[in-house]
Amino acid sequence: MLGIWNTMVETPLAKMKVVFNIDNNETYSLLVKTAPIPMNIIFDAVTIEGNRLQASGRFTLISENIAEINLLFAEETFTGSLTLHPFGELTIEGQRGEGVSLSEVLLKEVEKYRKPDSIKERTEEEIREEVERLLGIMTIQDKVGQMSQCLASNFSFGGDVESDPPEKLVAEGKAGSILGAFDINRVFELQKIAVEQSPLGIPLLFNADIIHGHQTIFPVPLAWSSSWDIEAIKRACAVSAKEAAVSGITYNHGPMVDITRDARWGRVVEGAGEDPYLGSLLARAQVEGFQGDSLFHEETIIACLKHFIAYGAAEGGRDYNTVDISEGTLRNVYLPPFKAGLGAGAGSVMNAFNIYQGVPLAGNKTLLKDLLREELGFDGMIISDYGSIDEIAIHGAARDNKEAAKMAVDATMDIEMVTTAYLKYLPALVEEGTVKEEQLDEAVRRILTYKFKIGIMDDPFRYVRPELESEYHFSAEHLQESRELAKKSIVLLKNNGVLPLQKDHGKIAVIGPFGSSKDLLGPWQFSKYSDKTVTLMEGLSEKSSKKETLLFAEGCLADCEIEGGLEEALRQAKAADTVILALGESSGMSGEAASRMEIELPEVQKRLAEEVSKLGKPTVLVLTNGRPLVLEWFERHMDAIVETWFLGSEAGHAIADVLFGEYNPAGKLTMSFPYKTGQVPVYYNHFNTGRPLTVKNQQEKFISKYLDGPNHPLYPFGYGLSYTTFTYSEIELNQITMRKDDAIQASVTVTNSGSMSGEEVVQLYLQDLYGSVVRPVKELKGFKKIHLNPGESEKVTFSITEENLKYYTTGMSYKAEEGEFKVYIGTNSKEVKEAAFEFIG
Structure with missing residues (x-):
C-alpha cells in the first residue's frame, strides 16, 4: 500500500x-x-x-x-x-x-451545457422586456426566492443560520444567489440544480468577498492605498476579477470604501484610510477594475460598495458598534467614496451593521431609499450584510424578524444575505397588505436586470471555465503584478542611513516570528496557494550570493513565547553585522471582528525587540500588520522602520527588493500613526477647536491638549521617506483671487537633492479659513506622483477650481462659499509650503 x-x-x-x-x-x-x-x-x-x-x-x-x-x-x-x-x-x-484532476472531470461535464459563442449582449430595451415578461409569470414565492441568498454549504462565515440545505432551497426556487461557493465544481452543481429543477429555471448569482485577490493575493487595501498608484490598484482589481470569474464567481462583496479614522477597528485593513478625496479616487478605480468596460465580459464581476454608511465611525473602534455622527460629517467625510463608486457604475451596495439616527442601516429608509436611491439615483442591487436584517430586531428597532423584514423591504433592500426573514415573512406580509407586491417587483426587477447584464440568463454556465483556472490562477503575469504593487505599497518610516542594505555588508540576522512565516496575506483571502507565499527569508535568500551570511531565529511566536526562543535569537543576532527584526500582527489580529483596545505589538515581541536592541547592532524593524501601530519606542531605538503591511503572495520578494535598494520606497501613509493608543481616532483633517494648541500657547493649561503627550501623530497622513531626498520651492500662484468659473494654478518646483533616483508623491491641500460651518484644518485635494533622477527638478502644477472648494453647508447643499483659503503643497500633510487666495464667487 x-x-x-x-x-x-x-x-x-x-x-x-x-x-x-x-x-x-x-x-x-x-x-x-x-x-x-x-x-x-x-x-x-x-x-x-x-x-x-x-x-x-x-x-x-x-x-x-x-x-x-x-x-x-x-x-x-x-x-x-x-x-x-x-x-x-x-x-x-x-x-x-x-x-485525473477535478478540472478535467468538470470540463467533460460542463461541455454538455455550453452555449454557442454567438450569444450577444442584450440591449437595455431587450433586458427590460424580458424582465417584465418574467415578472408577469412569477408567484410571490418566486419573487421572494430571488430576493433570498443562501450559503453554498453548512460552513458559516458568521453565526450559525437555521436553514434547509442549499440543494433543497435552490431546487424549490427559494434562493436567487449563493454565498461561499469556494469551488467551481460547487458552482456548477448548484447552477445545474437551479436551471434544471427550480420552478422557473432562473440561474443563480454566485457571491464572494474578493477584497484583494482571488488566488493571486495582492497587498491588503490599506497597503495598496499607500502606493497612491490609482492605475496599479485598478489593474489589481481587474486581475482579481479575472481569476474569480473563471471559477464561477459573478458578484463581489467589495470594494470596502469606508473612511477609517480609528486604528482600533480591525477593518481599517480593508479600506483606503482616513481621507475622503483619496478614498473616492480608489473607490472609482476598484469599481472600474472589477467591472471593466462591460459586465457582459466573462472576466468581470459585479462590484458592491460597502458598507453604506459610516461603518468606519464605530464608537471605540469596536466592530458592529454604534455610530453617532452629524449629517455634515456623514456627507463630507463618509459619503464621497460611495458617490465616486456609484459614478463608476457599481452594480451593488451593501448596508453597514451600524445604526444611524437610531435606525439600523438594514432598515433605514432615510438613508437607503431617500438618500441612496432617490437623491443619488442608484438603481442597482442593495444587499444586506450577513444577518443584518435579523439584527434590526436585536438592535431593538423592530419587535421581531417579521417587522424587521418589512423595514428592510420598505428601505428598498433587494437581497437578504443568508438569513431567512424574507423567506419566512414576506409572503404573509404581502398577503396582509403590509408590504405591497410592487415592492417585491422593484427588487426582483433589479436582480433580474443584472442577471441579464452578465449574460447568465442566456448562458447559465458561461462563467464555469475550469480549462482556464490553471492558466489564470497564480500565473506568472499576475504574480508580477502583485510584486510590483507590493513594492509600491511599502512605506519607509525611519532610516538613519542603514538602508538600503549592501549585499557584501556582512552577516544579516533575521529575528522574529515573521521572518519565515507565510502569514503575509492578511485577512479576507481564500487562496489555495497560500503555501506558496514568498517569505521574508526566501526573498532575502534570493538576493544573497552566500547563504551562510543570512542567519535566522524566530525568537517567539506572534503572541507567545517559544521555549529557548529568546536565547537563540540573541545568539544569532550577536553573530550578525545587521539585524532585521521581523515583527507584527498575525492576519487574525486584523480584519472583521478583530478590534483591539491597544494597538501596540504583542508584549512578547516587544520584549524580543528590547533585548535585541541592547546588543547595539544596526537594527531594521520590518513590520507585517493591518493597521497603524504605536511605534514610539521603536522610533527611538531602531535605525530604520519599514512598514510592509500584509503584502500578499509576493511579499518576501517585494520587501527584499526594497531592503536592498533595487526599488526605492515611495509609499505614503493613508492613516496617521499615533504616539499612544489614547490619541485615536487621530487624523490630519480634523477641525480647530475654540482653544487650539499652537506653538505659542503650548505651555498654557486651558487649551485643547493632553497632559501626557502631543496632539499630533507620530507619523502623519501622507508621510513616507525615500532613500533620496526631495526639496520643495515656495508655492507660486498665478492669481490670488478666484471667481466662480475660474481656476488658480498653484505650482512648486520639486528637486531630487539626494544621490538616488526615486519617486515622490507631491500633495496638494486646501484650507477654508471660515465658513457657514467649521472646516477642517486642511483637506487633500490633489496629488501627483513624479520620478526624478539625482539633481533633476520638475515643476508640478495643480489647478484649483470651484469644485475643490465645495462642501455640504448649513444650507443642506453642496457649494463653495466666498472667503479666504490657504494652499498647502508638500511631501506629507504636515511638511508643506503655504500660500493664500480669496474666492469671491
Missing part, C-alpha cells in the same frame, strides 16, 4: 480531490493534499496492520479541527472513511496514483 493514492470526496463545502502519499522511513507517514481547497491535513499518528491503515490528526479551515482516517486496501483500490469534524464521517473509495 506504500505510494500515492487518490479519491474524490463530496464534502458539504465542496467536491474535493484528496491525494495520499504513504511512506515508510523507519515509521509510517501519511502526507495528504487536498484540492481545490487546501485543508492542511496533518496525520501524526499512523498505524498499519495488514492491509488496513488508521490515522488521526488535524486539519485547518479557519480554525483547527480533528481529522481521522480508516482505509482498507486491495492491490489497486481502497475503501474506507475520512472523518473531518465538523463535517462528520465521509465514506470514500479510490485508486492508486494521482488520478
Whole structure:
C-alpha cells in the first residue's frame, strides 16, 4: 500500500480531490493534499496492520479541527472513511496514483451545457422586456426566492443560520444567489440544480468577498492605498476579477470604501484610510477594475460598495458598534467614496451593521431609499450584510424578524444575505397588505436586470471555465503584478542611513516570528496557494550570493513565547553585522471582528525587540500588520522602520527588493500613526477647536491638549521617506483671487537633492479659513506622483477650481462659499509650503 493514492470526496463545502502519499522511513507517514481547497491535513499518528491503515490528526479551515482516517486496501483500490469534524464521517473509495484532476472531470461535464459563442449582449430595451415578461409569470414565492441568498454549504462565515440545505432551497426556487461557493465544481452543481429543477429555471448569482485577490493575493487595501498608484490598484482589481470569474464567481462583496479614522477597528485593513478625496479616487478605480468596460465580459464581476454608511465611525473602534455622527460629517467625510463608486457604475451596495439616527442601516429608509436611491439615483442591487436584517430586531428597532423584514423591504433592500426573514415573512406580509407586491417587483426587477447584464440568463454556465483556472490562477503575469504593487505599497518610516542594505555588508540576522512565516496575506483571502507565499527569508535568500551570511531565529511566536526562543535569537543576532527584526500582527489580529483596545505589538515581541536592541547592532524593524501601530519606542531605538503591511503572495520578494535598494520606497501613509493608543481616532483633517494648541500657547493649561503627550501623530497622513531626498520651492500662484468659473494654478518646483533616483508623491491641500460651518484644518485635494533622477527638478502644477472648494453647508447643499483659503503643497500633510487666495464667487 506504500505510494500515492487518490479519491474524490463530496464534502458539504465542496467536491474535493484528496491525494495520499504513504511512506515508510523507519515509521509510517501519511502526507495528504487536498484540492481545490487546501485543508492542511496533518496525520501524526499512523498505524498499519495488514492491509488496513488508521490515522488521526488535524486539519485547518479557519480554525483547527480533528481529522481521522480508516482505509482498507486491495492491490489497486481502497475503501474506507475520512472523518473531518465538523463535517462528520465521509465514506470514500479510490485508486492508486494521482488520478485525473477535478478540472478535467468538470470540463467533460460542463461541455454538455455550453452555449454557442454567438450569444450577444442584450440591449437595455431587450433586458427590460424580458424582465417584465418574467415578472408577469412569477408567484410571490418566486419573487421572494430571488430576493433570498443562501450559503453554498453548512460552513458559516458568521453565526450559525437555521436553514434547509442549499440543494433543497435552490431546487424549490427559494434562493436567487449563493454565498461561499469556494469551488467551481460547487458552482456548477448548484447552477445545474437551479436551471434544471427550480420552478422557473432562473440561474443563480454566485457571491464572494474578493477584497484583494482571488488566488493571486495582492497587498491588503490599506497597503495598496499607500502606493497612491490609482492605475496599479485598478489593474489589481481587474486581475482579481479575472481569476474569480473563471471559477464561477459573478458578484463581489467589495470594494470596502469606508473612511477609517480609528486604528482600533480591525477593518481599517480593508479600506483606503482616513481621507475622503483619496478614498473616492480608489473607490472609482476598484469599481472600474472589477467591472471593466462591460459586465457582459466573462472576466468581470459585479462590484458592491460597502458598507453604506459610516461603518468606519464605530464608537471605540469596536466592530458592529454604534455610530453617532452629524449629517455634515456623514456627507463630507463618509459619503464621497460611495458617490465616486456609484459614478463608476457599481452594480451593488451593501448596508453597514451600524445604526444611524437610531435606525439600523438594514432598515433605514432615510438613508437607503431617500438618500441612496432617490437623491443619488442608484438603481442597482442593495444587499444586506450577513444577518443584518435579523439584527434590526436585536438592535431593538423592530419587535421581531417579521417587522424587521418589512423595514428592510420598505428601505428598498433587494437581497437578504443568508438569513431567512424574507423567506419566512414576506409572503404573509404581502398577503396582509403590509408590504405591497410592487415592492417585491422593484427588487426582483433589479436582480433580474443584472442577471441579464452578465449574460447568465442566456448562458447559465458561461462563467464555469475550469480549462482556464490553471492558466489564470497564480500565473506568472499576475504574480508580477502583485510584486510590483507590493513594492509600491511599502512605506519607509525611519532610516538613519542603514538602508538600503549592501549585499557584501556582512552577516544579516533575521529575528522574529515573521521572518519565515507565510502569514503575509492578511485577512479576507481564500487562496489555495497560500503555501506558496514568498517569505521574508526566501526573498532575502534570493538576493544573497552566500547563504551562510543570512542567519535566522524566530525568537517567539506572534503572541507567545517559544521555549529557548529568546536565547537563540540573541545568539544569532550577536553573530550578525545587521539585524532585521521581523515583527507584527498575525492576519487574525486584523480584519472583521478583530478590534483591539491597544494597538501596540504583542508584549512578547516587544520584549524580543528590547533585548535585541541592547546588543547595539544596526537594527531594521520590518513590520507585517493591518493597521497603524504605536511605534514610539521603536522610533527611538531602531535605525530604520519599514512598514510592509500584509503584502500578499509576493511579499518576501517585494520587501527584499526594497531592503536592498533595487526599488526605492515611495509609499505614503493613508492613516496617521499615533504616539499612544489614547490619541485615536487621530487624523490630519480634523477641525480647530475654540482653544487650539499652537506653538505659542503650548505651555498654557486651558487649551485643547493632553497632559501626557502631543496632539499630533507620530507619523502623519501622507508621510513616507525615500532613500533620496526631495526639496520643495515656495508655492507660486498665478492669481490670488478666484471667481466662480475660474481656476488658480498653484505650482512648486520639486528637486531630487539626494544621490538616488526615486519617486515622490507631491500633495496638494486646501484650507477654508471660515465658513457657514467649521472646516477642517486642511483637506487633500490633489496629488501627483513624479520620478526624478539625482539633481533633476520638475515643476508640478495643480489647478484649483470651484469644485475643490465645495462642501455640504448649513444650507443642506453642496457649494463653495466666498472667503479666504490657504494652499498647502508638500511631501506629507504636515511638511508643506503655504500660500493664500480669496474666492469671491
